[in-house]
Every structure is written in structure tokens, then in C-alpha cells.
Amino acid sequence: MGAVISVPRFWGARYRGERHAALDQPCCDALLIPRQGSGLNGFVLCDGAGGSAAVARSAFASARAGWLALLHLRRDLSGTPSQRLLRQFHTRLLRRRGTAPLLDHTLLACYWDRRRLLVLQIGDSTLLVRQAGQWSCPLPPAKGDYANQTTFVRRHTPVESIQFWQMPAAEVEAVLAFSDGLESAFLDPARPGCKQPQTNAALADLVIHEHRRRHAARSYPAWLARSLSDRALAQLSDDDRTLVIASR
């Protein structure tokens, strides 16, 4: 019998960016992390484009619906998902949203159980994975030529815009996911001839180190959220910022 593999839970925080705060607009990053004790371990992050309350509601509706669609996909999945399964994920996501208006937002959905780490991505929210001491970005942010271009969840999102990645759970040491507002902090764009973006591995290590040290404290989520208000981060982007962390 193999050893039982424990899976660390995800912690996350959102911060309303300075631009939205100045205009009295809501935070349009939506983050869903199932409550502890539910037996489910993952998250969905939807980053709304623009600053209206309607965009924020749309992103929250997709975060909830995306989680349910992800659970379905996980159940149906054996091996690598076919285009049919990815299409089903998208269909279920839209169905579960109900009548909520669909406004522009991205989606990053992740599930980590004892078998594997599953990730689905539409757009430019992304995650770093630490494996054998090395950080990588398995699903680079979907970008156009410039920093302010990406793809969104749409009624007719092409299946090739739905990115999927998985790896055996035992190989994953840590996960660090973030919305576009933190992209400059953790990632550099891919260089010519290289598909993978460069990671700010030293910063990712620093975050994980502090996470391991502090996450047992009851005040940890509030501390993490306050940390996202840091002026050094604000100088990189005044967009909403969301950070999700899990580490062995």
C-alpha cells in the first residue's frame, strides 16, 4: 500500500485596486475557495474587466458556476480531457450561471486532491507551481501582443481558448495563483524562442516561506489581504489584486 498523500488547503485574499477605490467602484476580482471541512480543495478566480457592480456580479456568478463545472469535469476525467470534455465544462459553466448577465471576465479554476492537481484557464489569471524546488508557470497568461489584451469567458469561447493542465499531486510542492493585477510581480513575459514566461522565483519562495510560517494564525487571511495593499505592488499595477496560496 502506498503512503497516504496529504494535500494542503488553499488560502487566498483579494484587494480592491487603487483605481477602483478612487472611483468608488467595487473589486471585480471574484474568488471562491470552498470552506474548510467540505472535503473539497481548490479555488476559482474570475477577474472582471472594468469596474462596474454588474461586472463584479458577473465574475462572482462565474466563480460559483466554474467551481461546480470543475467538480463535474473532475468526476468525468480520466487521462487528458478531450475537446468534448472542455466544451462540456464551458457549457456547464454557462448553465450554472443561470440568468446572471455575462460580462467580460477571465477564469482560473484549480482542484488539488490526493491524485492530481487540475487547472483550467480562460484568460490571463494564472498560477505558478513549485516542483522539485523549481517554479514554473504551466499555463502562461493568455495575452495579445500587449499587456492590456487577453481573452474572456464568452458565450462562444472557442475551445482552444480553454487551457487545461494537470500533474500528479505528489509532485506538487506549492501553488501560487494570482490575478492580472499581480502578474508583473511574479512573471516576466516569455523571451523569444521560449514558450514559458520567466518566474520571479525568489519572490514566490519568499511568499511561500511566510505563508508556511504564518498561515496557522487566525488573523492570517486579514494579514494576507492587507499585504496586497502594499505600495510596491500598487506601483506595478493599480488594478484589483488577488493572491491564492497552497503549500506543503
Next chain:
Amino acid sequence: MNCLQSLVLALQASGQFEPSTLLFDNPEARSLLANRQRRTPCVLLLDRSYSMAGEKIHRLNAGFDVFRQDILRNPVAAQSVDLAVISFGPVQLEREFAPLCENESLQLQASGATPMRHALELAMLKVSERKRSYQQHGISYYRPWIFLLTDGEPTDDDGHGSDGYKALIAPLELAAQEQKFTLFTVGVNVSPRGRAVLDELSRPFKGRCLDLDNLKFEEMFLWLSASLSRVSQSAPGDRVQLVDPRVGDDVYDGWVL
């Protein structure tokens, strides 16, 4: 572990002690976050031909100072806006691409003709080189701007009237189609023919010659500063709404006729 450390850990675990040092509020994180801004490249392509002598060139130089100071007041834009300056009397690269904090005042002297084609070619070359450099160094960037300002009609290097700029229309159309950069043209008391040339150059970018109203260089540069600041803070899906340059806003008057 001493008693104090044990107490802090126990209080942390119980949620009664809130650590004061935030995640990124330390010298190591600060250094890891330095110089990671997305860049907003812009080339100022400024006519300093003889006809710009006097008040025009004086107000152009003063307007540049206002632009620089206004960008530096915005911490995101100050780190993001990457500016090159090319002047044309004779075509000259005044400033290589650099953040505004590294750009000093501009002291252009009026002389020479209006070799607009060569100036624009150099601007396009500089934009391509800068984008390549960003890519090689893994730097994220926004769509570059070329901001052309002139008071005359295009000439060759010897000062003879020239239609050589027409050779640039096809490359400009391609650049607009492929979103390689955005071109703005500003006419300073230009003749109808000069305006027609600027209209032709702007058309691929769905623009037109912006006629500067009464030498309002300062207002023009404040608009440019505010516009680049907006671009430098834009996120995917944002429509970057530029202030109508004919109207202006609370801070500056309109500057386009």
C-alpha cells in the same frame, strides 16, 4: 526557542497577535519588486525646422518640462512611460528610450528643413528596436505611441518640397492593421497642404491632423501626459478613454481647434 518567541507563536495561533510586518513590506521583497513595471513606450517626433523659431520653439521646450513634471507626479506612469525624443530640422535622436526621471529638460533650437519622412522612418525603427529589446529582456509593454508635431510641409533633407512621405503610407497601414503602434499627428498653424499630409499619415490609425489651437503646447503636453498615464494603468478589457483634446478636462483646457 525563548519564552517571548513561544508567546508570540501561541498568540499568532490563537489569532490574538497580528504580525505588524506585511508580506511585501521588507527590503528583500522590495528589491524583488523593483523595476518590474509594464512599459508604455512613446516617441516624441518634434519639428524644429527654421519656421519653428521664436515663440513656437520656446513654448515647445517649456511644454516638454510640464509634460515631464506631470508624468513624474504619477508614480505608476513615472516608472512605466518610456520616452524617446527625435527632432527634425536635420533628423536627430535627442533622447534614447528612457524613463522620464532620466530625461532632462529639452532645449531644441530651430534650424533646417522638415524631413518628415526620414524622421518618421527613424521613429518606426526605434519603436521596433525597443519592442525587440523588451521581448529579449522579458519586459511586458503596452502598444507604443508615436506623437508627431510639425508646423510645415514635408521636405527632403535639402529643404525641397517632397512627396517622399507617401512611401510610408503602405507601411503605416500595415502597422495600424497589425497594431504595431499608434500614430498621432499635430499641426502647428499648418497650411492646408500640410494638414492634408498629416491627415493622410493619421488615416490608417483612424485619426486626423490635430490642429494646435493658439500655440497651446502646455495643454497639449498635459493631455499627452494624462493619456499615457491612463494607458500605463490599463488592464485587459479596459477601453482606454482619452480625454477629448478639443474640450480638455478640469486640469487643462482643450488644445485642438
